[in-house]
Amino acid sequence: MIRPGCTIGILGGGQLGRMMAMAAAQLGLKAHIYAPEENSPAFDVAADVTIAAYEDEAALVRFAKAVDVVTYEFENVPSETAATLSAHTLLAPNAQALAVSQDRFLEKTFISGLGIAVAPFASFTNEAELAEAVEKLGRPAVLKTRRFGYDGKGQVMIRPETDPSEAWAELGRAPAILEGFVPFEREVSVVAARTASGAFAAYDLCANEHKHHILDTTRIPAGVSGATETEAMRIAKAIADALDYVGVLAVELFLVTENGSERLVVNEIAPRVHNSGHWTLGGATTSQFEQHIRAVCGWPLGSTARLGRVEMTNLIGHDADEWEQILAEPGAHLHLYGKAEARAGRKMGHVTRVFPEKG
Amino acid sequence: MIRPGCTIGILGGGQLGRMMAMAAAQLGLKAHIYAPEENSPAFDVAADVTIAAYEDEAALVRFAKAVDVVTYEFENVPSETAATLSAHTLLAPNAQALAVSQDRFLEKTFISGLGIAVAPFASFTNEAELAEAVEKLGRPAVLKTRRFGYDGKGQVMIRPETDPSEAWAELGRAPAILEGFVPFEREVSVVAARTASGAFAAYDLCANEHKHHILDTTRIPAGVSGATETEAMRIAKAIADALDYVGVLAVELFLVTENGSERLVVNEIAPRVHNSGHWTLGGATTSQFEQHIRAVCGWPLGSTARLGRVEMTNLIGHDADEWEQILAEPGAHLHLYGKAEARAGRKMGHVTRVFPEKG
Numbered sequence: 141m142i143r144p145g146c147t148i149g150i151l152g153g154g155q156l157g158r159m160m161a162m163a164a165a166q167l168g169l170k171a172h173i174y175a176p177e178e179n180s181p182a183f184d185v186a187a188d189v190t191i192a193a194y195e196d197e198a199a200l201v202r203f204a205k206a207v208d209v210v211t212y213e214f215e216n217v218p219s220e221t222a223a224t225l226s227a228h229t230l231l232a233p234n235a236q237a238l239a240v241s242q243d244r245f246l247e248k249t250f251i252s253g254l255g256i257a258v259a260p261f262a263s264f265t266n267e268a269e270l271a272e273a274v275e276k277l278g279r280p281a282v283l284k285t286r287r288f289g290y291d292g293k294g295q296v297m298i299r300p301e302t303d304p305s306e307a308w309a310e311l312g313r314a315p316a317i318l319e320g321f322v323p324f325e326r327e328v329s330v331v332a333a334r335t336a337s338g339a340f341a342a343y344d345l346c347a348n349e350h351k352h353h354i355l356d357t358t359r360i361p362a363g364v365s366g367a368t369e370t371e372a373m374r375i376a377k378a379i380a381d382a383l384d385y386v387g388v389l390a391v392e393l394f395l396v397t398e399n400g401s402e403r404l405v406v407n408e409i410a411p412r413v414h415n416s417g418h419w420t421l422g423g424a425t426t427s428q429f430e431q432h433i434r435a436v437c438g439w440p441l442g443s444t445a446r447l448g449r450v451e452m453t454n455l456i457g458h459d460a461d462e463w464e465q466i467l468a469e470p471g472a473h474l475h476l477y478g479k480a481e482a483r484a485g486r487k488m489g490h491v492t493r494v495f496p497e498k499g
Numbered sequence: 500m501i502r503p504g505c506t507i508g509i510l511g512g513g514q515l516g517r518m519m520a521m522a523a524a525q526l527g528l529k530a531h532i533y534a535p536e537e538n539s540p541a542f543d544v545a546a547d548v549t550i551a552a553y554e555d556e557a558a559l560v561r562f563a564k565a566v567d568v569v570t571y572e573f574e575n576v577p578s579e580t581a582a583t584l585s586a587h588t589l590l591a592p593n594a595q596a597l598a599v600s601q602d603r604f605l606e607k608t609f610i611s612g613l614g615i616a617v618a619p620f621a622s623f624t625n626e627a628e629l630a631e632a633v634e635k636l637g638r639p640a641v642l643k644t645r646r647f648g649y650d651g652k653g654q655v656m657i658r659p660e661t662d663p664s665e666a667w668a669e670l671g672r673a674p675a676i677l678e679g680f681v682p683f684e685r686e687v688s689v690v691a692a693r694t695a696s697g698a699f700a701a702y703d704l705c706a707n708e709h710k711h712h713i714l715d716t717t718r719i720p721a722g723v724s725g726a727t728e729t730e731a732m733r734i735a736k737a738i739a740d741a742l743d744y745v746g747v748l749a750v751e752l753f754l755v756t757e758n759g760s761e762r763l764v765v766n767e768i769a770p771r772v773h774n775s776g777h778w779t780l781g782g783a784t785t786s787q788f789e790q791h792i793r794a795v796c797g798w799p800l801g802s803t804a805r806l807g808r809v810e811m812t813n814l815i816g817h818d819a820d821e822w823e824q825i826l827a828e829p830g831a832h833l834h835l836y837g838k839a840e841a842r843a844g845r846k847m848g849h850v851t852r853v854f855p856e857k858g
Contacts (some may be wrong), residue, residue: 144822144835162521165544168822168835168848185524187543425830425853440827447806463503463527468799471784476503476527489527494784 142208142437144168147187149207149229151194151221153180155477155487156213156413159421161185163429169437174203181478182213194221204228211387211436215241215411216288232336232386232436237411240383243286245317247408254382256375257405259394260320267305270318274304277320283307286315293353322405324394328362330376331417333431333441334385341431341441343424345372346416348392351456354485358416358452360423364395368402379409388432390414415454415487422473422492423450448494460488469493501567501796503527506546508566508588510553510580512539514836514846515572515772518780520544522788528796533562540837541572553580563587570746570795574600574770575647591695591745591795596770599742602645604676606767613741615734616764618753619679626664629677633663636679642666645674652712681764683753687721689735690776692790692800693744700790700800702783704731705775707751710815713844717775717811719782723754727761738768747791749773774846778811779803781832781851807853819847828852 142148148164150157153175161171162185170187173180176194183189188206192199200221204210209230215238222235240250248258262273274281283304285294296307298318308316327350332342347362348355362369376391383389392407417428426434426442434441455462460482466474476489501507507523509516512534520530521544529546532539535553542548547565551558559580563569568589574597581594599609607617621632633640642663644653655666657677667675686709691701706721707714721728735750742748749769755762776787785793785801793800814821819841825833835848 144819145837145839158524162524162544165517165521165837166834168819168837170543170837184529184546185521185544425832434826439823442826443829445830460503460527464798467793467801470802471804473784475525478504478524478527478529480504 142169142439146170146208146437147172147206148433148436149174149203149210149225150182150186150213151175151210151217151225152213153177153182154213155181155479155489157182158185158477159418159427159429159475160211160213160413160432163427163433166430167433167437169433172203172207174199179480184478194218197224200224201228209436211412211432213412233389233411234384234386237383237385237389241409241411244284244319244408245286245315248317250382251379251406251409254378256378257403259322259405259407262318264316264318267308270304270308273318274298277318280321282319282321283311283316284319285311286317295353322394323396324405325397326362326395327407328364328372328393328395328404329358329414329416330372330391330393331388331414331420331428332373332376332380332391333388333428333435334377334380335435335441336384336386336438338381339441340377340380341444342373342376343417343420343428343444344446345369346419348416352485354456354487355415355454356456357454358419358450360419360446360450362395365402368395368404371404375404375406379406383411385411387411387435388413388417388428390416392416415490416452418454418475418490419450419452419492420444421475423447423452423494448497450495451493453491453493454487455489455491457482457484457486457488463489466491501528501798505529505567505796506531506565507792507795508533508562508569508584509541509545509572510534510569510576510584511572512536512541513572514540514838514848516541517544517836518777518786518788518834519570519572519772519791522786522792525789526792526796526798528792531562531566533558538839543837553577556583559583560587568795570791572771592748592770593743593745596742596744596748600768600770603643603678603767604645604674607676609741610738610765610768613737615737616762618681618764618766621677623675623677626667629663629667632677633657636677639680641678641680642670642675643678644670645676681753682755683764684756685721685754686766687723687731687752687754687763688717688773688775689731689750689752690747690773690779690787691732691735691739691750692747692787692794693736693739694794694800695743695745695797697740698800699736699739700803701732701735702776702779702787702803703805704728705778707775711844713815713846714774714813715815716813717778717809719778719805719809721754724761727754727763730763734763734765738765742770744770746770746794747772747776747787749775751775774813774849775811777834777849778809778851780834782806782809782811782853807856809854810852812850812852813846814848814850816841816843816845816847822848825850 172188421427531547780786
């Protein structure tokens with residue numbers, strides 16, 4: 141059993157690892173961060189640090205033996221890394237969650253296998269099958285690499301005028317799928333947690349706005365119908381249960397409005413704390429970071445109650461230069477990730493604003 | 500000017516330093532903890548650590564040069580330490596705040612000099628003066644060492660049957676004062692912050708209950724009259740202004756109720772974040788730890804708005820063994836300090852409960 145005083149190992153040294161490490165410390169745990177990059181943001185709040193490649197088996201074994209459980213901040217943990225860690229300690233979320241979320245084809249197959257709507261998709265292995273897929277799904281469609289896509293990377297739109305074969309070449313002819321266009325009105329997400337014993341708790345549905353393919357603002361409540369909110373929670377729970385999931389999970393969904401009625405289509409899942417859950421830090425009774433630590437340790441989940449109407453805005457690149465104005469704003473919660481260089485597109489921090497709920 | 504990315508030096512590696520370090524990290528600062536004890540709780544969340552005695556001048560100079568500002572978690576910072584640090588970097592709160600709060604005689608003289616009520620007191624340097632002081636202040640009275648008293652340590656009651664000279668001998672005949680008994684109904688405290696430019700913000704008055712001379716529970720609101728609450732804020736501001744104070748300050752007061760009317764008597768001040776302010780972490784918009792960091796950096800102060808009716812209970816010694824029941828309680832915020840050994844009287848953590856405000 142994991143108790144206060146134990147050590148939680150975290151793969152990845154970015155802002156998610158950093159905020160998880162602080163949540164662990166709050167609960168009396170030690171955090172040990174494993175990351176390849178020197179000066180990783182999470183190192184500043186970690187009791188222990190390993191700087192090594194994710195492929196360094198000896199370092200992984202030492203790390204696994206030094207901690208009581210391992211979790212991670214990113215879904216692209218190599219399967220060999222997960223296997224090595226699992227051989228020596230607990231890994232949560234499990235290897236299946238990683239495998240499914242790392243590969244768009246497996247992910248969509250898995251989710252649609254649960255009877256949950258996903259965007260229409262087709263796999264292909266050669267030009268002829270690609271042409272056939274475009275024929276079948278129509279245009280516009282999106283060509284997406286099966287692996288390593290995030291924040292709009294690894295994607296090309298197939299417009300009426302696009303040559304699909306050239307589009308695939310742009311992606312280096314990496315294994316990919318074609319996704320049919322979903323005429324969505326908005327993007328929403330569920331951030332939820334599940335424990336090994338099956339306890340499940342979800343935060344209220346979030347509405348997400350992106351800029352340049354990067355999350356810009358999350359708003360809660362999402363402003364959908366009660367039935368849609370209930371359905372989103374059902375979807376998240378079905379996915380978490382089917383994966384025997386342990387930890388915080390995000391399910392990104394498209395909200396499609398047709399003839400005044402709403403339906404949900406799963407876009408993708410993230411087996412980790414998620415940017416669209418950052419609002420919970422200061423905006424909910426229990427933050428997603430604390431919730432993840434509780435789940436991973438097998439502890440009772442915390443209350444997901446919302447403290448008001450909440451808006452979370454990412455501070456990307458030089459947005460973070462506004463830190464002093466944000467500090468001067470009554471009630472704004474500023475979070476900066478301690479990154480030295482404000483490169484364009486880099487997530488430097490976020491700000492959460494909590495307003496009294498409209499009556 | 501101190502900006503995100505700068506380093507805040509913290510003297511002291513206990514739970515207060517630990518929670519300050521996490522608040523600093525949240526705002527994009529690096530925390531460098533200076534403490535003599537290996538395995539100090541704050542080390543687990545610090546970007547950098549110096550393990551050295553507070554009297555180690557070379558280590559202090561290196562520390563001062565490595566950081567942008569120094570603050571501390573305890574008022575008994577030796578004056579030579581403060582002087583060494585001040586010679587090489589900013590020190591906040593300032594040396595005057597330390598000097599005044601380290602010595603009960605200076606403290607009471609200073610506060611009463613501001614026209615603010617303190618317990619009647621008398622200083623003495625020999626047995627004859629002590630006898631005279633007891634004669635003057637009556638019994639019961641309390642003999643208190645001028646320096647290094649906390650949590651009831653360094654105090655002896657002078658009851659009707661007590662031999663004052665024996666009582667003083669119990670304190671090793673250390674420099675001491677005699678304090679007249681204040682027939683207080685309750686103990687309350689103000690936790691407030693002031694910046695170098697004179698900005699001031701106080702949290703709502705707290706009511707504090709002690710067990711065995713250690714804070715047990717803090718409740719907010721304190722349940723005093725509006726006039727008393729206003730007067731408490733005025734007292735805290737007058738003290739902070741007079742000290743040209745920078746940072747979070749706690750003023751502990753006795754609430755005396757006579758013939759249905761309330762008056763306040765200052766017990767002591769603490770030039771630091773304070774146990775009676777722990778409720779602000781999860782119970783107020785800005786925690787006292789973040790507020791202290793903001794003040795010390797010269798940044799705008801945050802909102803002190805309360806999120807409901809709040810109760811904070813210390814987890815002393817084996818109280819912390821109840822961690823799992825507390826985690827299972829909806830809405831309870833558990834904070835554990837990462838201390839290995841649950842010794843009797845040792846502050847192991849605290850729990851904050853926020854309830855909807857009564858209408």
